[in-house]
Amino acid sequence: MAIETTPGTLRVAIVDDEAPARSLLREYLSALPDVEIVAECANGFEAVHAVEATAPALLLLDIQMPGLSGFEVLELLGREVAVVFVTAYDEFALRAFEVHAVDYLLKPFSPDRLKEALVRARQRIGQPREAGLDKVTAAARPPGTWPARLVAREGGRVHVIPVDALDLVEARDDYVCLRSGGREVTKQQTLTELATQLDPARFVRVHRSFIVNVAKIARIERYGKDSRLAVLQDGTKVPISHTGFASLRPLL
């Protein structure tokens, strides 16, 4: 079966914090027929908004940017977008593969190399969506490295929460609520997925609907005959299930 490529114009958004890098991509893309540049962004925040506003099919995304990294931008996208990473150094190649990027361009690259990436992008966009690839998560992290911060989007705003300041995560339907220092931020992700981003030595799923930062637990109380609660430093009470307690005990 021939792989269908999307007919018509490919809508592309360029994201790079360096002006010469953006103008280079602009120059290469302008020479190509049926490619339309719908947005040019100088940082991750602009990118997240632009994707929402202009709905590009493909993102040409730098990785090392101020504020939000390319990977964090990917996490925050509300839509399904094909991504080609564009960066100066190959150290991120493995991770790019794990987040299912279409391609990985090393600066400086030739116009032909970019064309190759665009062909791959068209193929990917034409393919039916595989089940389970709805949300891009930072999967299979190299051992010993956990993200130092979580990013979430609420409406138009991007929230960045350092993991050290995270008190608690509560599941609500098909999204989660991140609680940190009295503030609450919701994120469209399942609790199970979020759990893969948190170090299990510091964050325990104490209940079907709760993940708790062990460092923020002030004490454990019993109530009733068989049940336990974790009381956090800010007073919040979190129920602990039996299996939850079994996971929590060794870390206390």
Added chain:
Amino acid sequence: MHPILAFRGRLGPYLAGWVPLAGLLAGLLAVGGMTWLQATVVAVPLAVVYAFMCLAAWYPCQSAPLRKATFAKVVVTQLAAAGLSAMLWLFLADTWVVFLEQFPAFAGVGERFPRLVVVLLAVGVVLYVLGAALHYLLIGFEEAQQAERNALQLEVAAREAELRALRAQIDPHFLFNTLNAISSLIATEPTSARTMCLELAEFLRESLRLGGVATIPLAEELRLAERYLGIERVRFGPRLRVERDVDGGAETCAVPALVLQPLVENAVRHGIAQLVQGGVVRIAGRCSGGRLYLTVENPACAAPAPSGSGLGLANVRQRLAALYGQDASLDARVAGGTFRVELTMPASPPPAT
């Protein structure tokens, strides 16, 4: 660390050295009127006890080290210690003799003893002083070995720093991003592209050359940093602003080659590049009171410092230490939203080349 007790294999020979002394002591007692049997039984345990008591000579040796204490202090301390030890020993000897008198073979030993007190005291003092001398000798030996070890370690650190400096000279991120920027300028601003190409080549050439040089005038180091910043300005545009405040006197001072460069690179990579709005990199230098003060400042960013910056600073610290020892220092801190690195070192004119 006790020079005898802390080392396996030293206690044995030390105690063995006391065997002839025990014999001498027995001889003294025999001459003083005891039979050889009596003398031996009295002398040997006393000798063993005093052998261990003399090990405590280490403490007075430590409190009056030969190199640092005055001669008077050394003499007074050791004589006092000797006197005290000898008297204590004499007391033990007396107790021992009294105990022995119970046995028929030793009847009458106690009578002869008082005559020997002065002699024993003198012997005790002399033996103690000898013990102290031995300890001083061993301490001195240990210090010499330590000094040699230190010298070797410094040498190794200098070599490692040299190697790392060489390796760190070409930062891949900088190189490939710059090449990309040049590529971008070719179509729109070919003249600028050519200039940037040449600037990059010059920068790399200088970096490689300076890797093999020990010290250069600060002016030369600043020229390199400015060339680097000029290249980076093309990438970052108005996000990178540079301020320079170096007085003329400082410019002629000698600095280790490539001591400023890693700091400036950090300032751009971990400071400016991490901020959406960019900021100012400030380089300052002044000469005052025979010392040179260099600072590099950039806006501090909230994100935790990535691993790279730590290595650069450690490298510069090591190189300063290798060249100037305790005379130079590097201080890095965040204050009022600015990340500031300050280097101080002796101000010296560069060698005539």
